[in-house]
Each structure stands twice: as C-alpha cells, then as structure tokens.
Amino acid sequence: MKKQIKLTSIQLTFFIIQTQIGVGILGLPFNVFLVSKNDAWISVLIAGGIVQVIITILWLLARRFPSKSIFEYSKLLAGNVIGVVINIGYLIYGVLVTSLIMMFATAIIKTWALVLTPEWVVMLMLLLPGIYLGKEKVMEISNVYVVVSGLIFLLIIVSIVVLFIYPVDWRYLFPIGATGGVTMLKGAKEAYFSMLGFELLLILYPYFKNNGDWAVLKSVSSANLFVTLVYTFLTISSVVTFSPEELKIVPQPVLYYVKSLYLQVIERVDLLFASLWIVNVITSLTSYLFLITENCSLLFKRVKKIKRVHCTVFWGFSAYIIALLPEKPEEMDILNTWVLNFSYVFVLAIPILFLGISLIFKKKEGESA
Amino acid sequence: MSGFERKNKRRVKQLIDTEKVYSKNLEEKIEVIKQGLFSTDDFKTRELTFNEKALIILFVDSVIDNKNLQSYIIKPINENRHGELENVISANSIISTKSIDEALGAMVDGHCLIMTEGSELMYLVCMPKIDETLNEPINEKVIRGSHQGFSESITKNIHYIRERISNPKVTVKYATVGETTKTKYALIYISNLTDPDLLKTIENRISYIKADSIQSPGYFEEYLEDDSFSPFPQFLNTERPDRVAANLMEGRVALVMEGSPTVLIFPVTFFSFLQTTEDYNNRSFISSFFRIVRLFSFIIALCLPAVYIAVISFNYEIIPVEIIFSIKSSLEYVPFPPLIEAMIMQLTLELLREASIRLPNPIAQTIGVVGGLVIGTAVVEANLVSNTMVIVVALTAISSFVIPSNELSTSLRILGFPLMLMAAFFGIFGIVIGLMLIFIHLSKLKSFGHHYLYPMAPLDIGRLKDILIRVPIWTLKTRPDDLKTQYKWRASSASRGWKQDEKTD
Numbered sequence: 001m002k003k004q005i006k007l008t009s010i011q012l013t014f015f016i017i018q019t020q021i022g023v024g025i026l027g028l029p030f031n032v033f034l035v036s037k038n039d040a041w042i043s044v045l046i047a048g049g050i051v052q053v054i055i056t057i058l059w060l061l062a063r064r065f066p067s068k069s070i071f072e073y074s075k076l077l078a079g080n081v082i083g084v085v086i087n088i089g090y091l092i093y094g095v096l097v098t099s100l101i102m103m104f105a106t107a108i109i110k111t112w113a114l115v116l117t118p119e120w121v122v123m124l125m126l127l128l129p130g131i132y133l134g135k136e137k138v139m140e141i142s143n144v145y146v147v148v149s150g151l152i153f154l155l156i157i158v159s160i161v162v163l164f165i166y167p168v169d170w171r172y173l174f175p176i177g178a179t180g181g182v183t184m185l186k187g188a189k190e191a192y193f194s195m196l197g198f199e200l201l202l203i204l205y206p207y208f209k210n211n212g213d214w215a216v217l218k219s220v221s222s223a224n225l226f227v228t229l230v231y232t233f234l235t236i237s238s239v240v241t242f243s244p245e246e247l248k249i250v251p252q253p254v255l256y257y258v259k260s261l262y263l264q265v266i267e268r269v270d271l272l273f274a275s276l277w278i279v280n281v282i283t284s285l286t287s288y289l290f291l292i293t294e295n296c297s298l299l300f301k302r303v304k305k306i307k308r309v310h311c312t313v314f315w316g317f318s319a320y321i322i323a324l325l326p327e328k329p330e331e332m333d334i335l336n337t338w339v340l341n342f343s344y345v346f347v348l349a350i351p352i353l354f355l356g357i358s359l360i361f362k363k364k365e366g367e368s369a
Numbered sequence: 370m371s372g373f374e375r376k377n378k379r380r381v382k383q384l385i386d387t388e389k390v391y392s393k394n395l396e397e398k399i400e401v402i403k404q405g406l407f408s409t410d411d412f413k414t415r416e417l418t419f420n421e422k423a424l425i426i427l428f429v430d431s432v433i434d435n436k437n438l439q440s441y442i443i444k445p446i447n448e449n450r451h452g453e454l455e456n457v458i459s460a461n462s463i464i465s466t467k468s469i470d471e472a473l474g475a476m477v478d479g480h481c482l483i484m485t486e487g488s489e490l491m492y493l494v495c496m497p498k499i500d501e502t503l504n505e506p507i508n509e510k511v512i513r514g515s516h517q518g519f520s521e522s523i524t525k526n527i528h529y530i531r532e533r534i535s536n537p538k539v540t541v542k543y544a545t546v547g548e549t550t551k552t553k554y555a556l557i558y559i560s561n562l563t564d565p566d567l568l569k570t571i572e573n574r575i576s577y578i579k580a581d582s583i584q585s586p587g588y589f590e591e592y593l594e595d596d597s598f599s600p601f602p603q604f605l606n607t608e609r610p611d612r613v614a615a616n617l618m619e620g621r622v623a624l625v626m627e628g629s630p631t632v633l634i635f636p637v638t639f640f641s642f643l644q645t646t647e648d649y650n651n652r653s654f655i656s657s658f659f660r661i662v663r664l665f666s667f668i669i670a671l672c673l674p675a676v677y678i679a680v681i682s683f684n685y686e687i688i689p690v691e692i693i694f695s696i697k698s699s700l701e702y703v704p705f706p707p708l709i710e711a712m713i714m715q716l717t718l719e720l721l722r723e724a725s726i727r728l729p730n731p732i733a734q735t736i737g738v739v740g741g742l743v744i745g746t747a748v749v750e751a752n753l754v755s756n757t758m759v760i761v762v763a764l765t766a767i768s769s770f771v772i773p774s775n776e777l778s779t780s781l782r783i784l785g786f787p788l789m790l791m792a793a794f795f796g797i798f799g800i801v802i803g804l805m806l807i808f809i810h811l812s813k814l815k816s817f818g819h820h821y822l823y824p825m826a827p828l829d830i831g832r833l834k835d836i837l838i839r840v841p842i843w844t845l846k847t848r849p850d851d852l853k854t855q856y857k858w859r860a861s862s863a864s865r866g867w868k869q870d871e872k873t874d
Contacts, residue, residue: 122798126802128802129809147825265688267686271684
C-alpha cells in the first residue's frame, strides 16, 4: 500500500504551468502594453527567454543535489546559521507572493463580479481551497493541476474564436520593433512577474528526480514555453482587437474581448470566464502555500507537535492578514515592488550564488546518498 | 489453417498449467486439489470406506446440491460398501479422469470428485445446485441482461458468482465477525488476478474490527472505508451477480454477507458508480451515449439549482434578455428569495422520495400524483414558488435518478445544498469555489489506497475511453493500472483476426 507511485514528468509540466499562469494572465497584455506599446508581444517573448535562462540555472543547481530541496542544501552551502536565515527569507517570500496573489485576484473579482462583497470574504474564499490542497503532497496537488489545466485550453479556444468573429486589425502590431530594445526589456520586466512560479523547480526537483535530470529540464522548459506562447498569443490578440488608445483604458483586456463573444444561451461570457479564471488563481496560490509548507515543515522538523497542516494554516492566514492590510492601490504597488525585488534575490541571486559556491568548493551530494 | 484451429493452438500461458503426473497418494492428491482451488473455504471433503479402502468425496460446497449428494452418492455407498462404484452411485453421468486440471474445472462447475485409495482414476459426478428462484433487484433493473439478483443466503450468493466465473481460481474465504452476532461473511476474489498487496490490506483492515455486532454490509463499510466523513461512497453496493462477476474480473474483491442481498465491492473508483452492467451488453455506440448522458446528469444534479440561484440573484447579465423577461414574469409575485424557494422545493422532493419508499407500492403511486402534480401546480398557483424553480428542481431530481448508484445520487443531491448556499452568497464565483473544493476532495480521496478519481486524477488518457465513452470491448486489450492486477491481459489483439480470413480483394 505504501508503494511510491511514480510522478510523471507531465505532472511536473502542469505543476509549473499552473503556478506560472495565475493572477497575471488577465492583466498581462495591459501591463506590458503600457510600457512597450505595440511590441508588447516581443517583450513577452523576451521575458520567456530570460525565464528559460533562469530555469537552466536553477536546474544546474538542483541537479547537483538531486534528492534534496533548496531548503536542505542551503545549510550545506551557506552554513547552518545563514542557511536558516535564507530559508526564513524564502518563507517570507512565499508568504508575500501568496498575499500579493490574493490581493490582485480580489481586486479583479471585486471589479468584475462581486462588487459589494467585503474584501476579506472574497480572500477567505480563495484561501480555503488553497489551504485544503496546499497541505497535501505533490502527487495530490499535481493530479488536481493536470485536470484543471483543461480550463487554460478553454481560454485559448475562446480567444481564437474571438479572433475570428471580432473585427481585428493586424496593423496595430506594426511597426514591429520600433519601440527600441530598452523599452522592450522594460516591458519584459512587467511580463516577468506573471511568469513567476518556475522557481518551484527548486523544491520540486527531488520529487521528480526518478524521471532523470534531463526529463525534468525538458518538462519545466516545455511548461515555460507553453506559458510564454499562451501569454504571447493573448498579448497579440489584445493588441489587435483594441486600438492603442482603447487598450490604455482596459486593465483586463482579455476579459474585455471575451465579453464581445455572444452565445445564444450565455450573454456575458466574460463573467463566467472570470469565475473560471479563479481556478487558475487558486492553483498558483496553492503552489506557494505548498512552498511555504515544505519550507516550514523543514524548519520545524525538530518540533514533533507541528504538523504540515499547522504550517499551511498558520502561514496561509498570515498571508491573508498581510493581504488585508493595504487599503489603497498605492500601498499594493509598494508590496508589488517588494515582491519583485524579493524575487530577484531569491529566484536569481541566491541560486546563482549557491551554484557558484557549489562549483567552486566542489560541494555536491554524495553519489551514495 | 483456419482461425479456429489457430485459436485452439494458442494457449494463454498464465491460465493453464502444464499437465503433471501426480502421485497416487490420497493425501497428496487432496493437497494438490486444494492448492488448485487456492485453499478456498467452500472446498469440502467427505471420507468413506468402500471395498475396504478409503474413498474420498471432494466437492465445492457452494455449487453442489448437498441433498442430492447425500441421497444419491453418500447413502448408496454407505449401504453397499462393496462392488463397482459405477453401479452403486445413482447418477446420470459418471466421468472418469486422470487429469487434475480437468477435475478442478469440473468441480467448480457442479461436479463432485470421487477418489479411491490406490487408484489413479478419479470419478466426476454431476450434481449441480439448481436454483429456480429469480428475483430481479428492484433498484438495479436493466432492460437487456441478466435478471438474477442475489438472495439472502451466503452459499446461494457464492453459487451465483461461481456460476458466472466457473474457474477454480475463484477463491472464497469464509470468516465470522462480531463478538455476539458471529456474522458469517465471505471474501471472494480471483486468486491469480487480484493484487496480493490489496488482499493483505483488506485482511489487515478486517482483522482490526472488534465489535459486538456486525449486522449488515453497511457496518463493514464504516469500519473499513478510508474516509468516513466524505460524502462520497467508497464501496460499491450491488445486488446483481453479473456486476459482481464483472468487477471480480477487473481484479476487485467482493464481500458477501449472510442475510444480506447486497454485496460490497472494493476498491472502487468514482466512475464505477456511473456504470451499469448493461453498458457492456449494449452496443458500444449506445452505451457511449448513455455514459455521456450520465456524466451530464451528474453535473446537472450537482449544479443546476446552484447555477439557477446564482443567475437569478447575482448575475442576471449572464442569460440573454429574452429569457430574463419570462423568468422575471414568473418571479413577479414570489415573496421568497431564490435560495429559500429552492430549499423549499428540494426539501419537498426529499420528503416525497422518503415517503414513497416506506409505503406499499399502490399508495406510493398516489403519493407521486399528490406530490408531483398537486403540490407542483398548487405551489405555483399560490405564488409560493416560481414556475422556473419547479422546472429546475424537477430536472435536478430526474438527473439525480439517472445515476445508477443510489448512494451516489443521494449524496449528490445533498451536496447540492451547500452549493446552493455558496451560489446565494457569492454567485458563480461561489459555485466555482464549491466545485473546486469538491474536486480537490475527490482527487484526494482513496478507496483502499487506490485513487478514487482514477483515470481522471491521476490522468490516464488511454483509460478514459472506457470511462467517458465505451469503446468496443475488443479494443480494451489490457486492464487498467490502478488495481495492479497480477496480469494485465484482457483480450488478444488478434481477437478479430477473422477480418484477415474474410478479406476479399
């Protein structure tokens, strides 16, 4: 009965996809467009490329410690004290991302569907399924992810249908590359935020190591490729459906052009769509709660009384309280910049540092281990 | 070489042992036969003396007519004690054989085996149990297929199963449970198919039951199930022998209990509850259609009232304007919010259902008329409930009755209530959250350590062809992976090889 059921690389792919696609997807074209105008889609592609480079770095690092997650080898590489500090840093990062996801999602839900419902209720509704799933093991989480990924395909199909029936103007895409490299890179920074989620590779690697290290890289890369393509596609379709002046005033262009779709039985597809999109938000939320849980249960390994569930619930509600704190959009932006900076440190700087240490001092997991 | 010859030439390795030469020693022979029947507990022996030598009658208790055995075999042997065996026994046919395999095959098919000391020959006497009673289970009727239902006696029920899988590999393990009640139950499985680890788990779980009384399979269910607080049934209850046989052939285990016509089957997946034996009796085209209908009915039974409430009280915009007008006009004079409306109607429906179960048939029909027609019309005319709500509730009820399993359909309707609440509070958003929670729960749920939602979670696309639709049986060449059966073979790929023979070009 206790037999370990093998986790497949497909599950890893969907795990990463579901973590990456989340809150950002509805607003991404708008945010990127504000910076890099009609070349927004190139920015998205660039962001995808950058993410791919980071993924390779993370993979090179994780490969050196195949059966350990980053929270375990951080102590090996940086020493006990600094290792624990870094782990707590990851914990804070996870909590902040969780609260940011909840905040952004709640803001969109409140503008589209539940205008009068108090914020804390909506957030609680998002948090509960997240905790319920986040306390589970990788197998259960990825099983759910694989099935709900069907919704992403629904999204793509609807977008394609819209492209066909809505009067689109391909000329909005031109002139290609006129905005210049720097602007495009700045746009890529905007897109990068929506692509966060691949860092889960650092903790997922040991679970999927049975498939071989190349298979892991392949499945994470294909997840990233898929997400990049979906984002690019959505960006292009937003740019061609709305004129540049229009796009400046529609913060969720994806929802707006879905709105134009008219089915005989459903008048407002966008409302249905926004509700289904919640599922993707919850999966991202769950992934970060999972990250927190893994981290926390390792930190408090010695204390027998603390179980996984306690970690998820405690940190989940901490994130919930943090998410309730900011009242003005400006304060939300502050948190947003924080998280972005945090992510540069924890997703980029520390793994590169670790990789360096590991390469220079030849620290590696023993073959026998 | 015609296909028929080819087929007979090819033998399935796992199923047929090579012929061996057995010793003449009686004890050894009995041991071999016992092993051949996988030490099943309904295997019995009876020792007699004939011609001053030991004579042993071996039989499988559940398929043999005990009365006939006593009066036509045991009694004459005891009275005569000497002479030729063929002349003593009164039976229409006596087959003599030397092959143990043949004997095993015949024994589970209603023959008893007679062996004498010092003789290589064994005699097979046909003495099958014949059961004329036919009681079709009223809650699992089919149009096409067997109309046999289980009875209340455990040996009869095992007989029904042995009738359908006439193979020595079918193993029956009797035991009793309950300090005071000493209820007799039997575990049935196919020895060379069912996963031995699964059997160990089951036996281990059963060994922990220390209770004063175990009265029905429901007790077992509660002691053994993985999650007692889940709204979903984790054991399949059935009164149909053919369903049990089909599930045994999938590698599952059945639990038969004295005094109960319901047999428990486990481990099961969620989709077992949406299937009937008729699916495999109808043509695949038709069955596929009904499978889709059932899945659809599952969604309707779960969500329709909730969606209606959400649309009416929150998201008017979703439905087209033309429909809003007609719904609005029927809602005009209704004083309650949609949630209360739906609750009233759903509860009334549950009342009617519960009332009609308890009443004798003719009165139950009256209840149907009074409940359905009178209350339905009057409640609308009195403006207590809107027309559309009556339609919604009726549709929900009908779709919940489409689901073949009574437990699942009831738990669905009950799950509808929290969903309705969520819909009333948060609209479509609430429904999505509710469904998400249900889905997460389902994919976490296990039945005896096996994923409940297999092959959806974990996703196994190749298996969905026998779940969402039903492809022709010959395309299902292997068994699903989740039950870890000892062999995966189900049908050879050349089963329709005659196509090659009849090719004209």
